[in-house]
Amino acid sequence: MKRILHIVSGFLLVFTFAQNVKAQNPSVLSSGNWYKLAVLEDGVYKIDRELLQQMGIDLANLDPTKLAIYGNANNGILPQANDEGRTDDLLENAITVTGQSDGKFDTNDYLLFYGKSPHYLSYSQATDQFQFEKNPYSDTAFYFLTIKETDGLRISTVALPKDDISTIKSYQSLEVHELEENTIIDSGREWYGERFNNSTKSHKVSFATDGIVGGSDILVFTSLLSGSSGASSYEIEANGSSLGTVEMNPVSTNKYTTRADTQSDTFTISSSSIDLSNGLDLNFRFTNDGLSDGYIDYVHARMQKRLNLSQGRLLWYRPMGASLITFEISEGNASTQVWDISSPIFPIRANTEETSGQVTFASAEESTTYMAFNEGQELTPLLIKEIDNQNLHELPPADGIIITHSNFLSSATRLAEFRLAHDGLLVEVVTVDQIFNEFSSGMQDVSALRDFIKFQYDKYNQLKYVLLFGDCSFDYKDRSIEMTNFVPVYESRNSLHPLQSFSSDDYFGFMSDDEGEWIETVGGDHTMELGIGRIPIQTNEAGNAVVNKIIRYQTNRLGFGKWRNKITFIADDGDSNIHQIDADKMSTYVDTTRQELNINKVYLDAYVQTQNKSPLASEAFLQAISNGNLIVNFTGHGNEGQLTNEDIFNELMIDDLNNNILMSLFVTATCQFGNYDYPNRVSGGEQMVLLPYGGSVALITATRPVYANTNYKLNEAFYFSAMEKEGDQFKRLGDIMKETKNNSLVGSGNRNYALLGDPMMRISFPKQSIELTAINGKSTDKLDTLSAFGKYRISGQVQSNGTVDTKFDGVVTLTAYDKPTKFQTRGDESAKQIFDVRDVLLFQGKATVTEGEFDIEFIVPKNINYSFGEGKLSFYAVNHLSTSDAHGAFSEVIIGGSKKVTDPDLSPPEISIYLNDSTFKSGQTVGPSPVLLVKLTDQSGINISNIGFGNELLLSLNDDEPIPLNDYYEANVDTYQEGWIIYPLENLVPGRYALTLEASDIFNNLTTEQIEFFITKENGIKLTEVINYPNPILPDTDYTTIRFDHDRLGEDLVAYLTLTDMQGQEIYTQTNRFDNVSDHSLELIWNLEGTGINRVRKGIYIYRLKVQSRVDGSSGEVFRRIVIMN
The missing domain is CATH 2.60.40.10 (Immunoglobulins)
Known part of the structure; x- marks a missing residue:
């Protein structure tokens, strides 16, 4: 935040261009040798022969006139607003090289340049105010040394007359104390200093007072915080004498309100009233309710000091007043230099005179800031490294950009190459350091990333997607844990309110010239022009694992299957059923706009809960993941590590997921599940994306606490976009996310949602369509009712762009559903609610597709809902090469009543039960996770309807609760009379097991088959x-x-x-x-x-x-x- 301090004089000029530079020239870093240097504070820095040798420069052949320093002397952070001036490449600085005139760099030769601190300090003479802002992104600024082909830029000297003008011997000094040690809500860009708690009630802040002008006043500016819900205050003493009291306002105990009160105050101390010979010690004592902490934000002291070079270096600001003045500096010498650093990139050396240690020079009105130093008191920059040539300014046009850390370059490049080969997208890979070097003078700044993206966007008008390939942290400076901030995220200014503070990658998608400032008040929302996603990896190994997942998801032929027809909506209970109501609204929208998709519902209040747990709901959740869903959508309560208060899904469960091929897009309309900027933990959302052999292929998820109404608005906008096609294809995730965000703007709640995944990826919707053409030879406008015991031949086509695809040869799966069933929730935490689920299966089988045409026969079972209403025929097909798939549905088929049976089937099905393979014999021993194989044969077909009692496909193990296997039976290709159940039995404990299978045919002829087997203790090799x-x-x-x-x-x-x-x-x-x-x-x-x-x-x-x-x-x-x- 910017702090307004009332002070008498001085300001530091910020060097900017009047408008953004959209240069078509190459970056200066594109050729030559470049050495990166770090500086920590304002000052004149010296590069001598020894430092040049460390760089590996050939000093014997070095022409010192060609030495040059580049850097932008950024005064604090880059501007956020796109229409504010900035520099988009490095500028050459004026320097001085002592001894260059002989064309050699001799032993005593050296280079001097002015280095600007990374923090912001500015003064306006018009308002008589200082502004100071500690840089939230970096405590280090950077410069670059190179050897040019031409002469480098050198500092000039200016001499002004000193006759008959006033002499000034003192200046206003601003002393700053502002530590960054604590964060209050682990969000936002602000950090705070010393903490007060029950064990530490007081802190001391000290300032040096050397050279203070006697009798002058000291102004002390304080900003203090308290998280107390009761009365609290700070008592402040100056060198043991009372200075004042700061009364703090109480804060609410509600966890979703501002977590601390902030009070800023100004105090005046007369330098003649206290002894300052040993400096100024300010003691802060915190009194509170004993339950909450207090913090020092900053303490600044402004004092008038003599212009004195006793410390060897001195920075000061010109006061307002006459157009020409003379400055007189004491304790100088013949080597003292004074630089006019009003423009820190182009310093000017003042013409000084020295007499008996008094150094004087004239100052003109346009000069504002000066640095004086004695020879030998210069600072030394830190050599970072020699950097490779780079030229982001001349990158070719691209559809997408992957911004990554150099550690992850190889895995990021693999993904870019895959996008070109698989999608035909042109994707460029760049590192954050490359961007910082060209767009923020080497210094970390989130706006540099945005400026680079906008540069590329404006230059070619082609860019659509940006992937941030690396983890990030609200701790930009790695104070809490080292190296988790690989690709920075935008953090809000607000760092105290859990619902108004946010982290967001949306910032990198604001490309309009009037955007970027992104104020955090009503009306501050922007719209995105780009699709932005992030993959929060911390190692290249993790990057390769995620890239493998993405490639597997989009190319593995095992990934084809009717799971691509399904979306599961999971809803929390309580809160007046708002989560279930919202989920039902969205599922209804999907069901009506995309009838080819089948809806599964897992509503928590529909399941029995025991001791605040719901194991059956948890099992249904995990089953939805393991069986595969195109999208899994959760609505309700959650946090970083779990979903729902009943903990139906958590981090331990994620670790055990092994849905290697059947990976879903997860949409979690809940609090914080996808938080990816906490340096000390990996959230559940991150786990889902990073899990190498399962989890999710991508998430749309919240990173902070959010409101239910915000969740719904964003969730709704997602489906409005995701269910629409662009041309003949569904949209890429980046386009969906961009439209979702733009159509659900509601302030910080919207900003707290992120795409964890590749924005250039498409959801695996089947590419082609399937149309029902006839039932028993009758066209769709003349269809008969499907009734119990009736035999029906379903005819259809695989189509492309509305016509039959005669090149499609493969297998189609038909799933026939009865009318939806009405269920009622239990009403454990809110009123009971009615909801519909299409859960009654009438038939599930396959048929051969030849030249795009197919026929499939089945008999409708006895167990149906005999009332007349609309059922559904759902189709999924994959070609023989497993390179293309198709889906479709017909939801206007009437189901009800029954056909007269003249020759009923009285024989039950035949059952053959195996474990692992069909060589199994009852009584054999198997491992702890065998695969159950059941072959079922019946002349009329197998009943898989769950209507009625005692006629389902039921599996019983010993005396455990029977498991319905209706969903796992599938008739063989081109026959309804035979099929298989394939069902995994996982993690069985050692011992004897009796396995019983009950099955009925469509006439309810029931049969039972039983086997027994033994599970051995697993002492062997774990595979x-x-x-x-x-x-x-x-x-x-x-x-x-x-x-x-x-x-x-x-x-x-x-x-x-x-x-x-x-x-x-x-x-x-x-x-x-x-x-x-x-x-x-x-x-x-x-x-x-x-x-x-x-x-x-x-x-x-x-x-x-x-x-x-x-x-x-x-x-x-x-x-x-x-x-x-x-």
Whole structure:
């Protein structure tokens, strides 16, 4: 924040251009050798022979006249407003080089330049006010040394007449005490100084008073804070004498109000009234309710001091008054130099006279700021490093830019290359240091990132997306933990109010000339012109893992499946049902605008809660993730580590996710789940994105506390955008996020939402459409009602741009739904609520698609809702090459009543139960996570409706609660009379198990089959992250790679691969040996042409991977499915 201090004289000129420089010239850093130097404070800095040698410069051949210093002497942070003047490349500074006249850099030669501190200090003579602002982004400023082809810029000397003009021997000194040690709400850009609490009730602040003018007044400016909800105050003493009391206002105990009261005061001390021989000691004593802390924000002291060079250096400001004055400085010498630094980039040396230690010179009215120093008292800059040439000013046009840290350059470049190959997007990768070097003179500043983006945006009018590829922190200066702020985020000015303080990447998308200031009051909102996203990695390894996830999501052929047809809405309970009501509104919108998408609902109040936990709701949440959803949408309460007060989803659950292929876009309309700028923890949202083999592919999430009405407005805007197509494709995430933000502007609540993911990525909506063309040969405008016991042939087409795609050959899955079922919530925390769910399955099976056409038959089961109403036929298809998919739905089919049955089926289904593969025999022993395989056969088809009692597909393990498996049954291709259940049994404890499977056909003929098996204690090798790719194996592919992680580093291992068909016949075996294993991940390759037989036929197969140690004989095994397509 800017602090207004009343002071007598002086100001420091800010060097800017009148308007933004949109130069087409290359950056000065594009050629030559460049050395980066750091400075911490205002002063004249010296570069001698030794420092040049450290740089590696060839001094023997150095022409000192070619030495040059570049830097912009930024006075504090860059302006936020886009229409304010700024410099977008480095400027050459005027310097002096002693000894350059002989063309050599000799032993005693040296270079002097003026270095400007990173902090802001300015004075207006018109208002007689100082402004001081501590730079929130950096405590270090930077300059650059180079050797030019031409002569470098040198300081000139000016001489003014001193006759008959007034002489000034003193100046106004502003002493600043402003520590940055504490943050109150872990948000915003402001940090505060000394903390007062129960153990520390007082703090002392000291100022030097050397050279103070006797009898002059000292003005003390204070800014103090208190978080007390009761009475609190500060007693201030100056050198033991009472100076005054600051009464603080109480703050509310509500956690969503301002967390501290701030009071600014001014006190006057007469230098003649107290002893200042040992300096000025200000003691602050805090009195409060004992429950809350207090803080010093700043203490500034203004005092009049003599112009005295006893400390060797002196900075001061010219007072108002006569057009010509003479300054007289004591304790100087013949070597004393005075520089006019009114323009710190172009200092001018004053012509001084020295007599008996008194140095005098004349000053003109236009000069405002001076620096005097004695030889040998110059400061020394810190050599950072020699930097590589760079030229962001001449980057080619780009559709997207990835801004990253140099640590992550390789993984960021991989993503850019993928975007070009996969999407045809031109993407440039740049580092934050490169941007800072050219746009903020090497200094960290979030506005430099924005200025670079706008430079590129204005230059080509092509840029649409920016990805910030790296983690960030509200702690810009790494005070709390080192190196978490890799790609800075914009932090609000407000640092005290939990709901009005924010962090946001939106700032980097404000490209209009009248935007950028982003005031934090009503009417301060801007609209975004770019889609912005962030991937909050802290290592290049994590970057590669996320890039792998994105590539896998967009290219892995295993990723095709009807999960791409589904969106799950999850809603919290309580709060007058607002979360459920909001979720229902959004689900209704999706259901009516995109009927091809199927809606799943997990409403917390619909599940039984025990001791403030809801294990069934949690299980449904996790199932939605593991089974795959295009989008998972949560509305309700949450924090950084969990969702809902009942903790239905938390960090531990995220760690256990393994939805490697079926990754969703998560939308979490809740508080803080996606907070990505806390340096000391990783939020649940970050975990979801960073998890290497699961979680989510991207999130739209809140980073701070937010209101429910804000959540809904933004959530609604998201679906309005996400469900719309641009041309024949759904939008990229960046476009969706941009439109979402622009259409839900509500101040800081809107600003607190972020996209954690790649804005250039598209959600995996199926690309083509499926249209129902006929039922039993009748067109869609003449359809019969679908009734119980009726047999129906469903005909349809895969279409592209409204016409049948005759090149589409593959398999279509039909899911037939009855009418929606009405459910009622339990009313545990609010009134009971009715909501609809389409949960009654009538049929689920597959058919062959040939040249875009397909037919599929099934018989409607007895268990339907016999009232007449609209059901739904949902389609999903994937071609044989697994390169394209399609979806569609028909929601106007009437379902109800029954057909007359003349020859009823009286025989129950046949059931065959296996574990892992069809060679299993009841009573065998298996590992703790076997795969249940159930083959079901019936001449009329299998009932998967959940209407009625006792006719569902039910799995029972011992005496546990039965598990419905209706959703897991799928009829085989081109038949409704046979199909399979494939269901994972995970993490079973050792012991004996009785497994019972109940199944009915569509006439409710019930049958039961039982097996028993044993689970052994897992003492062997632990195999995790087992995947194979490609899967399916396409006709033009001859191999698949099987990769797995293990826990036996350093041992000799043997891997046994066995492939069996669904009838249990062994098709192929392979053995691989791995000696002295040095990697947690191993791979083996199965060559389909190396089976000793012809290529394996098309179908679904089970492979067993067994890994055994040759050290102790222990082993571990897993079973997985593989699909072969010929």
